[in-house]
Amino acid sequence: xxxxxxxxxxxxxxxxxxxxxxxxxxxxxxxxxxxxxxxxxxxxxxxxxxxxxxxxxxxxxxxxxxxxxxxxxxxxxxxxxxxxxxxxxxxxxxxxxxxx
Amino acid sequence: xxxxxxxxxxxxxxxxxxxxxxxxxxxxxxxxxxxxxxxxxxxxxxxxxxxxxxxxxxxxxxxxxxxxxxxxxxxxxxxxxxxxxxxxxxxxxxxxxxxxxxxxxxxxxxxxxxxxxxxxxxxxxxxxxxxxxxxxxxxxxxxxxxxxxxxxxxxxxxxxxxxxxxxxxxxxxxxxxxxxxxxxxxxxxxxxxxxxxxxxxxxxxxxxxxxxxxxxxxxxxxxxxxxxxxxxxxxxxxxxxxxxxxxxxxxxxxxxxxxxxxxxxxxxxxxxxxxxxxxxxxxxxxxxxxxxxxxxxxxxxxxxxxxxxxxxxxxxxxxxxxxxxxxxxxxxxxxxxxxxxxxxxxxxxxxxxxxxxxxxxxxxxxxxxxxxxxxxxxxxxxxxxxxxxxxxxxxxxxxxxxxxxxxxxxxxxxxxxxxxxxxxxxxxxxxxxxxxxxxxxxxxxxxxxxxxxxxxxxxxxxxxxxxx
Numbered sequence: 001x002x003x004x005x006x007x008x009x010x011x012x013x014x015x016x017x018x019x020x021x022x023x024x025x026x027x028x029x030x031x032x033x034x035x036x037x038x039x040x041x042x043x044x045x046x047x048x049x050x051x052x053x054x055x056x057x058x059x060x061x062x063x064x065x066x067x068x069x070x071x072x073x074x075x076x077x078x079x080x081x082x083x084x085x086x087x088x089x090x091x092x093x094x095x096x097x098x099x100x
Numbered sequence: 101x102x103x104x105x106x107x108x109x110x111x112x113x114x115x116x117x118x119x120x121x122x123x124x125x126x127x128x129x130x131x132x133x134x135x136x137x138x139x140x141x142x143x144x145x146x147x148x149x150x151x152x153x154x155x156x157x158x159x160x161x162x163x164x165x166x167x168x169x170x171x172x173x174x175x176x177x178x179x180x181x182x183x184x185x186x187x188x189x190x191x192x193x194x195x196x197x198x199x200x201x202x203x204x205x206x207x208x209x210x211x212x213x214x215x216x217x218x219x220x221x222x223x224x225x226x227x228x229x230x231x232x233x234x235x236x237x238x239x240x241x242x243x244x245x246x247x248x249x250x251x252x253x254x255x256x257x258x259x260x261x262x263x264x265x266x267x268x269x270x271x272x273x274x275x276x277x278x279x280x281x282x283x284x285x286x287x288x289x290x291x292x293x294x295x296x297x298x299x300x301x302x303x304x305x306x307x308x309x310x311x312x313x314x315x316x317x318x319x320x321x322x323x324x325x326x327x328x329x330x331x332x333x334x335x336x337x338x339x340x341x342x343x344x345x346x347x348x349x350x351x352x353x354x355x356x357x358x359x360x361x362x363x364x365x366x367x368x369x370x371x372x373x374x375x376x377x378x379x380x381x382x383x384x385x386x387x388x389x390x391x392x393x394x395x396x397x398x399x400x401x402x403x404x405x406x407x408x409x410x411x412x413x414x415x416x417x418x419x420x421x422x423x424x425x426x427x428x429x430x431x432x433x434x435x436x437x438x439x440x441x442x443x444x445x446x447x448x449x450x451x452x453x454x455x456x457x458x459x460x461x462x463x464x465x466x467x468x469x470x471x472x473x474x475x476x477x478x479x480x481x482x483x484x485x486x487x488x489x490x491x492x493x494x495x496x497x498x499x500x501x502x503x504x505x506x507x508x509x510x511x512x513x514x515x516x517x518x519x520x521x522x523x524x525x526x527x528x529x530x531x532x533x534x535x536x537x538x539x540x541x542x543x544x545x546x547x548x549x550x551x552x553x554x555x556x557x558x559x560x561x562x563x564x565x566x567x568x
Contacts (some may be wrong), residue, residue, distance in 0.1 A: 006219075008333040008341050015342045018122065019349025026129045028361070028449050028474060031354060032456035036191050037128045037138050038350050039321050041121055042198050044145065044343040045328035046168075047152045048205040051335050053167065054158035056212050062160065064208045066167050072201035073171025078194040080142040081179035082187060087135035089463040
């Protein structure tokens with residue numbers, strides 16, 4: 001097993017423990033926004049798509065990479081925007097009324 | 101020299117991005133800081149994307165920017181305009197896109213090298229498998245929640261056999277791809293593996309009922325995180341590894357919390373439908389035999405006990421979300437409060453289609469946070485309550501979960517609505533809930549049913565309470 005994968009495995013394990021600790025005591029109210037927020041964060045896979053597309057020559061692979069970049073970017077942008085809209089509603093009451 | 105500096109800046113940017121994710125995730129865990137947390141994470145993402153753009157040796161910059169622009173264009177508008185009720189399916193579809201990205205990245209990474217070391221081969225195979233299961237699984241979850249297909253569990257003969265065979269095929273292919281190391285020999289195998297896991301993802305989610313979709317989405321969300329981390333192994337990108345692992349871990353924990361709220365194991369959620377086929381059919385036949393009586397009521401008559409009650413507990417469910425009735429319910433609560441009625445809300449942990457679904461909706465209508473009570477905090481108070489007003493909630497109020505050992509939801513904690521002096525149920529029709537089972541609460545002599553769209557019914561109730 002080469003070193004970079006081994007290093008990755010260490011980092012991975014530590015991050016797993018960190019992830020569990022970070023959201024250990026989250027009130028049920030925040031479960032949905034939290035799921036949505038983490039959903040946006042795993043959009044980080046966009047980086048992988050960019051690195052692939054930036055590194056390939058053949059038409060087929062460019063097509064695959066391009067598709068991956070689109071989907072990854074949609075995950076990132078959509079995820080953060082949806083989460084923000086959910087959390088916008090947790091503000092303190094801005095007075096009564098506010099209807100759509 | 102210059103290039104080294106550039107590499108260092110890029111690496112440091114990834115580090116900063118990773119810190120943003122960690123702190124952002126931490127802040128997402130508390131109501132006061134959650135929005136800032138999400139924004140911080142998005143800043144981290146922007147930094148990471150910029151750093152990647154400037155990575156040495158990158159080509160096709162225009163194509164990359166175009167792809168990002170297209171991705172943003174197709175996602176931001178629906179994300180901004182989607183109704184709050186449709187949030188769960190939005191999360192599902194964005195999650196599926198992430199899964200697809202991870203799978204495509206894995207496949208492409210495999211294909212454009214000549215020889216793949218074993219460590220990378222394992223990461224690539226796992227990334228492909230997990231990413232594509234997450235993709236098609238999420239799409240089925242989306243279709244079920246969007247009601248493009250039936251929310252009922254879909255089971256067909258020899259489903260177990262097909263899933264088992266597919267699973268075996270995938271395992272064999274995976275071993276071959278990893279063992280071969282030579283890309284040219286394994287390319288076709290990997291593509292077959294990719295297609296097989298796409299099919300498996302769909303087949304795994306089909307037999308799961310719509311009511312369990314929140315747990316399914318949490319699992320798939322966690323899987324996509326893992327798939328992202330795996331692509332990080334292959335690309336030696338620690339930001340990918342950390343962010344993916346954080347999501348994988350927090351998503352798994354969230355899955356457990358949600359399954360626990362329903363008093364079920366995750367395995368039971370995922371594979372429950374298979375065992376339940378025969379039992380469910382028999383139960384339905386028995387129920388169909390006798391038509392139990394229900395008492396129907398009109399809005400004027402329903403308004404009287406509400407208007408002269410001392411204590412009212414409102415029990416919202418998915419029907420409230422469907423009817424977009426969150427503003428109406430708050431208005432009713434305001435009208436009742438003005439008359440001196442003590443109005444509180446009882447929130448079942450899995451009411452709606454996602455945990456916290458009701459909290460988000462009611463928060464949108466500016467219902468004070470302090471009026472929302474979680475199940476354990478309010479369940480003992482139903483006995484002292486004059487009217488329990490059930491709005492489009494069903495399975496979470498079904499007393500069968502306490503008493504009927506044969507009920508599929510037996511053991512799930514429920515709101516003790518049946519202990520209230522009067523029960524008024526707002527419901528579209530006598531159709532059963534997502535679990536597809538009869539609710540004896542509706543046949544309780546203390547229960548009256550007000551049929552119709554929740555928003556219409558509430559509007560009529562408000563007018564009637566004002567007149568009472």
